[in-house]
Amino acid sequence: MSLSADLCCATDQSGSEDYPDEGIGALCSDRRCCHGAHRLRDEHHTTEIYLQLHSPTFDVVGYLCSCLHAALSTTPVTDSDQATPQEQEVDAKVAAAGLTVTDYSSAHLFVKAACDTFPGLSNATDGGVDPSEWLDGNATRDTNGARVYQIGIPVLCPTFARDIDAALKGLATKSDxxxxxxxxxxxxxxxxxxxxxxxxxxxxxxxxxxxxxxxxxxxxxxxxxxxxxxxxxxxxxxxxxxxxxxxx
Structure with a gap:
C-alpha cells in the first residue's frame, strides 16, 4: 500500500470545510471540524474509509489517526478473497436485479463500506449525522446506490434496515x-x-x-x-x- 499512518499528521492545506475531500492533511494540521465524508484509498482502490466528522467537540485528529492506523494494519480486500455467504447473497441479488456499482469490484463491498460507517455516526440530537441522514445524502452518489443499499443493508447490517427505508421514503433526518x-x-x-x-x-x-x-x-x-x-x-x-x- 502507498499510504502511511503519517498521512494523518500531514501539513497539506488543500482541503477546506466546504470541500474536505481535497485535503485530509488540513484536517489534522489545524484541528478543524470539516463537514462531510472523507475517503482515503490505497493505490489499488481496495480500502475505503468513510469518516463523518460533524460534531465541533469531537476529537477529529485522534479519531482520524486511530482509523488510519487500524486500516493500514489490515490486509487490503482483493477480488480473490472469499466472500461470506451473506456477502455472496447480496452480490447474487444485486446481479439478479441487473444492477452494478462503480468504484467497487462487487456490490457487497459497496454495502459493507456503508455498514462499517454507521456505528461511528453521531446522534442527530447532538447535532451529528445519523445513519438515515447519511444514507439520504449518499444513496444517490452512485447511479444504483439507493437500490443496492436497499438490497444489501437488510442482509449485511439489518439493524440499519429502517434507515435505508426512511431515506427511500423521504423520512430521513433533515439538516439545513x-x-x-x-x-x-x-x-x-x-x-x-x-x-x-x-x-x-x-x-x-x-x-x-x-x-x-x-x-x-x-x-x-x-x-x-x-x-x-x-x-x-x-x-x-x-x-x-x-x-x-x-x-x-
Missing amino acids: GTYEVGQGPGKIAPGKWKAVRAANDCYWERTSATGDIIDNKFVTHATTMIVNVRRTDGSVTFQGCPKMQFVK
Whole structure:
C-alpha cells in the first residue's frame, strides 16, 4: 500500500470545510471540524474509509489517526478473497436485479463500506449525522446506490434496515437545506416534522411547486418547533434550524 499512518499528521492545506475531500492533511494540521465524508484509498482502490466528522467537540485528529492506523494494519480486500455467504447473497441479488456499482469490484463491498460507517455516526440530537441522514445524502452518489443499499443493508447490517427505508421514503433526518416534497433520497415526505431540540434564530419556509411562499416563520427561540408539510407543497426550506425528524 502507498499510504502511511503519517498521512494523518500531514501539513497539506488543500482541503477546506466546504470541500474536505481535497485535503485530509488540513484536517489534522489545524484541528478543524470539516463537514462531510472523507475517503482515503490505497493505490489499488481496495480500502475505503468513510469518516463523518460533524460534531465541533469531537476529537477529529485522534479519531482520524486511530482509523488510519487500524486500516493500514489490515490486509487490503482483493477480488480473490472469499466472500461470506451473506456477502455472496447480496452480490447474487444485486446481479439478479441487473444492477452494478462503480468504484467497487462487487456490490457487497459497496454495502459493507456503508455498514462499517454507521456505528461511528453521531446522534442527530447532538447535532451529528445519523445513519438515515447519511444514507439520504449518499444513496444517490452512485447511479444504483439507493437500490443496492436497499438490497444489501437488510442482509449485511439489518439493524440499519429502517434507515435505508426512511431515506427511500423521504423520512430521513433533515439538516439545513431545501427539500422537494415527495418520496426518495434527498426529498421530504408530507407530515409533521419536529426539531430534535430547541430552536434559536431559525427560519423555515414552505413553498408551492412554482416557488410561491405558502407559509414561513422566523423563530427567535422555541423549546418545541413543529413544521407541518403538506402533500400539495412543492418544497420546504430550513435555515439555521436544529435537525428535523419525522413524527407522523
